[in-house]
Amino acid sequence: IGPIFFRQTMVVYLLYIAVALVTFALYRTRWGLRVRAVGEHPKAADTVGIKVNRTRYRTILIGGAIAGMGGAFFTLVSVPQFNREMTGGAGYIALAAVIFGKWDPIRATLAALLFGFASNLQGVLGVLGAREPLPSQFMLMLPYVVTIVAVAGLVGRSRPPAADGIPYQKE
Incomplete structure (x- = not known):
């Protein structure tokens, strides 16, 4: 540690x-x-x-x-x-971290650390030789699979700010 x-x-x-x-x-x-x-x-x-x-x-x-x-x-x-x-798609993983963190800075940071762990795990498993039973493409998609599972399956209801992306014009 x-x-x-x-x-x-x-x-x-x-x-x-x-x-x-x-x-x-x-x-x-x-x-x-x-x-x-x-x-x-x-x-x-x-x-x-x-x-x-x-x-x-x-x-x-x-x-x-x-x-x-x-x-x-x-x-x-x-x-x-x-x-x-x-970056190799890390921007989308960052957006997923914000959604998974429910638009809270600390939760989003923890989600980013989780996704970073999955990305590093892919590299470590490749070095340790876990590729023999699995094709290398499966190891490369590990961070993205973790991201999809986390956002699609574990988030539940994640509500963005109500006016997110809506332009404001003073009347």
């Missing part, structure tokens, strides 16, 4: 700190209350004086910065070079 927690790069620790900060900000600050209000019912948020579009754009910029840290991890730590299609 020691190497899991204490032999990581600085980017991994920064991302854990970012999860803690985002969770605190979303659930314990006025800004987080406004962001959640804009996501659930933008018209009501506008009625009380919250600038809906400005709040949405700022939140998108913050989310883009955090996603950029994830991209930095891929290009600087995981594979220290940039290749075309280097």
Whole structure:
């Protein structure tokens, strides 16, 4: 367990700190209350004086910065070079982690760790020689099968924010 927690790069620790900060900000600050209000019912948020579009754009910029840290991890730590299609569908797995985590930062992080474990398990089983009884394609699809089973079978009811993806126009 020691190497899991204490032999990581600085980017991994920064991302854990970012999860803690985002969770605190979303659930314990006025800004987080406004962001959640804009996501659930933008018209009501506008009625009380919250600038809906400005709040949405700022939140998108913050989310883009955090996603950029994830991209930095891929290009600087995981594979220290940039290749075309280097993520191999990991963006869809990230969306599945958010859905599986029910739009909560800590739950989504735990779901991402589960899917990352499945991805690494595929590599470890391949090295240990578990490929002989199974074709290599089955080992390659292990992370995606775990993702599909988790999202389709184990989530139950996962409700996104009510105004997710709906543009807001002030009347």
